[in-house]
Amino acid sequence: MSANNPTARKNHNPKIAMVLSILLAGLGQLYNRRYVKGIIFIILEVSFIVTLAEFINYGIWGIMTLGTLQGTDHSIFLLIYGLISIILIAFALTLYIANVRDAKKDAIRIRNGEKTPTFKEGVRNVWDTGFPYFFITPGLIMLAFIVILPLMFTVALAFTDYSQYTQPPRALLSWVGFDNFARLFFETGGAGNNIWQDTFISVFTWTIVWTLVATTLQISLGLFLALLVNDPRIKFKRLIRTILILPWAVPAFVTILVFAAMFNDRFGAINTDILALFNLSIPWLQDPFYTRIALIMIQTWLGFPFVFALFTGILQSISKDWYEAAEVDGASRFQKFRNITLPHVLFATAPLLIMQYAGNFNNFNIIYLFNEGGPAVRGQNAGGTDILISWVYDLTFELNQYSMAAAITIILGLIVTGFAIFQFRRTRAFKEEGNI
Template identity: 65%
Template sequence: MAATNKNDKHDLLVNKKHNPTVAALLSIIPGLGQAYNKRFLKGAALFILFAAFVVAFTELISAGLQGLVTLGEVPREDDSRIFLSNGILSLIFTAFFLSFYILNIQDAFKDAKRIQLGWKVPNIREGFRNAWDNSFPYLLIGPGLFLLIFVVIFPLLFMVFLAFTNYNLYNAPPRNLLEWVGFENFVTLFTINEWRTTFFNVLSWTLIWTFVATTLQIGLALFLAVLVNDPRVRFKKLIRTVLILPWAVPGFVTIIIFSALFNDNFGAINLQIIEPLFGQRVPWLTDATATRVAIIMIQVWLGFPFVYALFTGVLQGISADWYEAADMDGANRWQKFRNITFPHVMFATAPLLIMQYAGNFNNFNIIYLFNQGGPAVRGQTAGGTDILISWIYGLTFTNQQFNMAAAISIILGILVAGFAFFQFRRSRSFKEEGTF
């Protein structure tokens, strides 16, 4: 027994001499810190992986970063877009390398800390089992993360970098080389009269469109959901099926049909309704105000079924005891709606309703398919019904003002992300997530 205690004290002394700082410093050369922790196989694997990365990618990353700075040197031979793409890939690979390099140092430090506290280094079989258990979730999300980086993050970074170049129709590679211009595009957007006027007109209409169209579709959906949920209404299943039908039809088909119905010359709305009643036709496609009214009505038609389905499910989940208690207290219909129905519906659906606003803010389909953002407005580079996203599309594919489109896209992304984050933070369902 005395001998055992003596050995335990000796182990504790040895463990106290194991220094985590030394392990972290040795990990500056990947694998040496793990070897210091007597995890030789893990250290060897890390050293080989990092050495292979350095040998295979150092030249590629160096050339890519250099090209990102210069964007090419010989016109008609160097394509600045390729240099920009390679530079972004180099940044991504560098970020990967630095992330794993830091994790390598942290891993050696944590293992050394555990050894210092008396942890026994596992054998090879236990090490493999522990590594598999810990890395299995990362193996599952790895392919998705890879796609996210190269399908979402890479194009997003490419767009952000374009906003700081002079890439437009008159300076397009490979005939010309791109140059870094700093914040010149953003300054142009807010100082040149044509760009400033167009931007603020389009932004104001985008905000009006988002608020009016989304609020009307939510209000109509709530009205119909409450009405159909009334116990006195019969044939509820049939009515609900009919009200869901606009959602079942593909949106682009509905928009194209409505564009024909609203046509100034042969549309049924003018010929069969407006002209017989009022003796004149409404210029639905040639007057900006009339076009805006038309697309708001179409969006309400397209958008209310989804919200109606949400509200219907929530209303059916509200306990009848609440309403019975309100009846006993002498509450009228409006009081029951204001204090029971509306709070329950908003609490359960607030995040999805916020996404309705964010979705309509970027609702390209209806703007483009109905009238291509028209009618044209004199002195503007955008049409009378263009919202920010459709204006960006026109600048990119019609006018080839890639730099200005990228700059506006950055502003658009900040607006949408800021609005969504602010509203999510304020919603009760976000605040009370995980509380019971």
């Protein structure tokens, strides 16, 4: 093509354009005779260097050292400045890469003799093809500083020694690597135990048990009640459905506080009015075992109405012809439930049910409002009913163990992310699936 094209410039080298763009943004465009674009890139780079170079230099120094003068340097501020500098550098590198690629692309066009658009044509093309990006960009910038920056800060804290004994600016923070994670998983104290490891194992185990048992019970109860109400022999279905959905209408925090009063060991209605008839009194708020049972029952009460409403809608969409065909084949009630009802319900609601498990895994409200994660457990720095998220809250606002809280938050985030990825994969599988 270039051999037959008189406008082709074989001596125009794209590598030179790339090198010039790397040396200074815009030089490659000037080499390609795209003067307006080149001047814009030069202005952007020079402005970036003049206005932000000193801040970025200070931020990088701060995140590397976390300060050198005790009582003067504030390690937390230096850490934040450093993270902001990293985000700014990421934005700058993105534009720099775009500048280099643009210079190379134009140079190849010139060498092949292709027509290069004028500045006005380039602006029009960018506006036509990049219109969505112009509106997305402000949101992405806000996302970087509102969401990504706090996440980066949390991750960074997990690798420091930030605690009540190292409060800036009275003391300087230090990078400790994976020591915080090692304290949770591997280290053993001098007496043969490690309070962090023991507490983490206990809290993590209870979190898993809580998530599986409480969520499975609320799903099972919701399915059982939906099957009963959907039975054709049941009358007054609308009234029954309204009554069963009422717990969902009351704000959860109100219900939890009411149950906390009902389960109170001294004056609660459970002990004084119900169990007293059998000469029983259970320490609901003093014994971790009974407190956990109470929490599971309360969560089952709070969670089943949503599942009931969800399953009710799904059950009504199942064709009656399937059940009639199954009856002709001599299928029992259990066989119809196992082969028709259950597959159809799970097929339609599995992603939402997975979200129920993920939600209960991080269900802070019920744990904190019922008994603030208590009762206390000897040899641990978490309550007997604390789950990971409530333990993080205690470490942050009561014990001031910020770095350990950040480390646990990372572990918590990875687990929840695994739930989310599994859910998205299942959702995609359902969309691609044809029939049951």
